[in-house]
Amino acid sequence: MKTEIVVALAGNPNAGKTTIFNELTGSRQHVGNYPGVTVECKEGFRRHAGADLRIVDLPGTYSLTAYSEEELVARNFLIDEKPDVVVDILDASNLERNLYLAVQLIELGVPLVLAFNMSDVARARGYEFDLPKLERFFGAVIVETTGNKGDGMTALLDAAVRVARSGPRADFRAPAVVYGKVIEEEIARIAPLVEKAGLFAGKYDPRWTAIKLLESDRELRKEVLSLEVIDQLEKSAVRIQKMLGEPPETAIAGDRYGFISGACQEAVRSTIEIRHTTSDQIDAVVTHPVFGIPIFLGLMYLVFHLTFTIGAPPMDWIEMFFGWLGGGIGAVWPEGRARLLQSLLVDGIIGGVGGVVVFLPNILLLFLAIAVLEYTGYMARAAFLMDNVMHKIGLHGKSFIPMLIGFGCTVPAILATRTLDNRRDRLTTMLVLPLISCGARLTIYALVIPAFFPQAWQAPMLWIIYVIGILLAVAGAKLLRRTIFKGESVPFVMELPPYRMPTLKAVLIYMWDLGWQYLKKAGTVILGISILLWALSSFPALPESEAARFRAARQEAASARMTGAERVDWIAGIDNEEAKAALLNSYAGRIGKGMEPALEPMGFDWRIGIALIGAFAAKEVFVAQMGIVHAVGEADEESESLREKLRQAYSPLVGFCVMVFCLIAAPCSATVAVTAREGGSWKWGLLQLGGLTSLGYVLTVIVYQVGRFLGIGAG
Numbered sequence: 151m152k153t154e155i156v157v158a159l160a161g162n163p164n165a166g167k168t169t170i171f172n173e174l175t176g177s178r179q180h181v182g183n184y185p186g187v188t189v190e191c192k193e194g195f196r197r198h199a200g201a202d203l204r205i206v207d208l209p210g211t212y213s214l215t216a217y218s219e220e221e222l223v224a225r226n227f228l229i230d231e232k233p234d235v236v237v238d239i240l241d242a243s244n245l246e247r248n249l250y251l252a253v254q255l256i257e258l259g260v261p262l263v264l265a266f267n268m269s270d271v272a273r274a275r276g277y278e279f280d281l282p283k284l285e286r287f288f289g290a291v292i293v294e295t296t297g298n299k300g301d302g303m304t305a306l307l308d309a310a311v312r313v314a315r316s317g318p319r320a321d322f323r324a325p326a327v328v329y330g331k332v333i334e335e336e337i338a339r340i341a342p343l344v345e346k347a348g349l350f351a352g353k354y355d356p357r358w359t360a361i362k363l364l365e366s367d368r369e370l371r372k373e374v375l376s377l378e379v380i381d382q383l384e385k386s387a388v389r390i391q392k393m394l395g396e397p398p399e400t401a402i403a404g405d406r407y408g409f410i411s412g413a414c415q416e417a418v419r420s421t422i423e424i425r426h427t428t429s430d431q432i433d434a435v436v437t438h439p440v441f442g443i444p445i446f447l448g449l450m451y452l453v454f455h456l457t458f459t460i461g462a463p464p465m466d467w468i469e470m471f472f473g474w475l476g477g478g479i480g481a482v483w484p485e486g487r488a489r490l491l492q493s494l495l496v497d498g499i500i501g502g503v504g505g506v507v508v509f510l511p512n513i514l515l516l517f518l519a520i521a522v523l524e525y526t527g528y529m530a531r532a533a534f535l536m537d538n539v540m541h542k543i544g545l546h547g548k549s550f551i552p553m554l555i556g557f558g559c560t561v562p563a564i565l566a567t568r569t570l571d572n573r574r575d576r577l578t579t580m581l582v583l584p585l586i587s588c589g590a591r592l593t594i595y596a597l598v599i600p601a602f603f604p605q606a607w608q609a610p611m612l613w614i615i616y617v618i619g620i621l622l623a624v625a626g627a628k629l630l631r632r633t634i635f636k637g638e639s640v641p642f643v644m645e646l647p648p649y650r651m652p653t654l655k656a657v658l659i660y661m662w663d664l665g666w667q668y669l670k671k672a673g674t675v676i677l678g679i680s681i682l683l684w685a686l687s688s689f690p691a692l693p694e695s696e697a698a699r700f701r702a703a704r705q706e707a708a709s710a711r712m713t714g715a716e717r718v719d720w721i722a723g724i725d726n727e728e729a730k731a732a733l734l735n736s737y738a739g740r741i742g743k744g745m746e747p748a749l750e751p752m753g754f755d756w757r758i759g760i761a762l763i764g765a766f767a768a769k770e771v772f773v774a775q776m777g778i779v780h781a782v783g784e785a786d787e788e789s790e791s792l793r794e795k796l797r798q799a800y801s802p803l804v805g806f807c808v809m810v811f812c813l814i815a816a817p818c819s820a821t822v823a824v825t826a827r828e829g830g831s832w833k834w835g836l837l838q839l840g841g842l843t844s845l846g847y848v849l850t851v852i853v854y855q856v857g858r859f860l861g862i863g864a865g
């Protein structure tokens with residue numbers, strides 16, 4: 151006897167699939183991608199009734215016609231992997247629409263269990279189901295569940311194991327959905343030809359193939375080479391159009407709904423008639439043509455504001471803690487011994503871990519807010535509102551939220567793309583997100599703009615930089631949708647789920663899941679990159695003769711006759727010169743210098759090159775590195791002495807080019823790591839890194855050269 155039972159979970163989006171999947175598998179799950187496509191797959195395990203269940207969460211779909219990648223993946227999984235049982239999760243409070251997928255599963259002939267989820271809502275709305283009757287109509291065991299309370303899970307597992315082991319009960323004969331006379335006639339013409347041509351023999355049943363071909367299923371159509379079949383399909387389509395006044399796919403869908411509607415009329419009773427639900431009343435306000443968008447923007451602002459203001463103190467604490475830890479180690483470290491190890495520990499490891507953990511308050515808060523918006527049902531309304539605007543860019547309405555978050559920090563913004571169900575939308579959004587100027591890049595602008603531009607120009611300059619980023623993100627998204635992510639955008643089924651009170655458990659799981667994944671996956675990579683950058687800027691150490699020179703200079707300062715304050719200044723100057731010499735001598739310094747020929751067309755020198763290497767670790771490191779290479783010591787974006795150095799060394803045009811380049815090129819290592827992780831492959835991280843860096847380079851060169859030619863800001 152086969153020991154492992156494969157259970158596939160199918161269902162419409164929002165029917166509660168993820169909730170039930172989590173209930174069933176707990177923490178025993180992992181996320182991957184289906185081979186060859188970018189659709190995510192989740193798998194989990196469970197032991198029940200002496201069987202090992204492997205539970206696969208199929209993408210949420212409304213249908214099994216290969217209209218979107220999700221639908222194709224779901225269908226192929228059912229056909230190729232032949233799961234032992236398919237559990238279709240339905241929203242019982244919206245039964246007719248949800249049964250559409252169930253009917254397609256029945257037509258596919260898979261062993262089926264129907265979970266009537268949201269049964270609490272259905273009951274509250276006054277629905278009464280005649281389950282035995284419905285079971286007979288649909289030829290499947292039906293179990294009532296309430297996913298968010300965990301009700302009905304045991305019964306569901308019992309039913310799944312039973313169906314997997316022994317097939318459907320004998321008195322459940324799979325009902326053939328009977329189409330109207332016209333359609334049935336055409337099916338009867340096509341099916342024998344399909345059989346004769348041996349089309350999809352052993353894979354699909356000829357009747358099913360005939361129906362799908364009539365529905366213009368692209369995946370199947372493209373494999374049909376038999377002229378006889380193609381010819382017949384054309385004739386059939388014409389005849390159906392003529393007889394029924396609609397194309398075959400519409401007619402077929404209509405008949406399926408008719409079948410469902412008939413079954414429901416027989417077996418579902420509604421005890422109360424609710425015309426205007428609370429949901430409708432809220433909708434009238436939040437999706438109002440005039441007030442809708444302001445309400446949405448206001449809510450987003452609130453989320454954003456709360457995330458970054460409530461998040462700020464814990465971020466400071468975390469920074470303080472890691473600073474204290476580093477300082478503490480420095481203080482107790484035996485003087486002059488194993489300095490390198492100390493530096494690795496303090497600057498490399500503690501600095502790196504700190505850099506990862508510091509984002510955590512933002513990420514957790516943001517996801518708490520998003521989880522609430524998503525689970526209450528508001529997100530669907532927001533998507534509906536923004537969909538028109540975003541569609542023009544080639545994106546989904548929901549992409550708007552990650553874009554907004556991107557102004558704060560790109561890392562949580564990329565995680566926020568998880569609310570996008572379509573992978574193409576999701577990847578497009580992820581790849582262009584770094585063009586939305588994040589908070590860390592603001593430190594660069596804050597340093598550079600006042601250094602080069604008079605007061606009156608400062609605000610417009612900042613505005614220009616942000617607008618450049620937004621326009622490029624829009625153009626980038628369009629480009630991606632026309633090239634690598636080509637394809638029809640999936641029709642946006644305008645289904646507004648009812649407003650629900652989110653359960654604390656669901657919200658916390660959502661939040662914790664993301665936080666933990668971020669720490670685990672991005673954390674290791676970011677830490678690795680941080681150590682690598684530490685090594686690059688620490689090795690090789692200054693040659694002994696150089697180091698001795700600085701020691702001698704310090705000794706001289708120590709014994710010179712002067713006031714204490716003068717002495718401190720002098721020694722600090724020497725320290726700054728030594729830090730600069732050490733950085734120049736390091737690999738990072740050498741790479742920066744080596745890059746100079748490549749940087750020259752943008753007007754950059756090797757100093758900027760070195761600072762850019764730092765910026766790859768984290769954008770705000772740029773400012774600190776500039777401070778070191780200009781020997782002003784520890785500098786931040788407010789440092790007047792550093793601004794003075796910049797004014798001496800560069801023209802305003804170069805200053806502007808630095809901002810353009812930092813905006814576009816080389817998203818920080820955390821962004822690349824998270825993109826790779828969320829995209830499911832390093833390919834996406836590298837594409838983002840390479841694409842944006844090339845774009846940034848080319849644009850900056852153009853800006854610099856044109857500016858120089860026209861003599862703008864070159865003085």
Ligand code: GDP
Nearest residue numbers: 163164165166167168169267268296297298525
């Ligand atoms: P999915 O899109 O199918 O994965 O749906 P989710 O699992 O994300 O569920 C959507 C929302 O419905 C969440 O807010 C769940 O907490 C909620 N939910 C799931 N099952 C039930 C249920 O049986 N009753 C009620 N009232 N809410 C549910």
Ligand code: MG
Nearest residue numbers: 164167168210
């Ligand atoms: Mg889900």
